[in-house]
Amino acid sequence: MYNYSKLLGRIKEKGFTLEALAKKIGLNVSTLSKKLNNKSEFHQDEIKKICRVIDIEMCDIGTYFFCQ
Incomplete structure (x- = not known):
């Protein structure tokens, strides 16, 4: 299992919601x-x-992406 807390922080820091990021990618x-x-x-x-x-x-x- 990977810990995505840093990734989630970066998403928020860049002003994205999960919905907005998902649509963008x-x-x-x-x-x-x-x-x-x-x-x-x-x-x-x-x-x-x-x-x-x-x-x-x-x-x-x-x-x-690969922090455990």
Whole structure:
């Protein structure tokens, strides 16, 4: 299980709601919620889209997506 609290903080810091972020990256909000609650896994392309939208550098992906 991954801890997405830092990612959630970054989403909020950048002024996005989960609904707005989901729409921006082409996901249903319930799908994004499942991923953030460890009920489903993120795919590489989804991680890249999220990073682009909320300005996460590629070298920092582990800090936001792979903290246990």
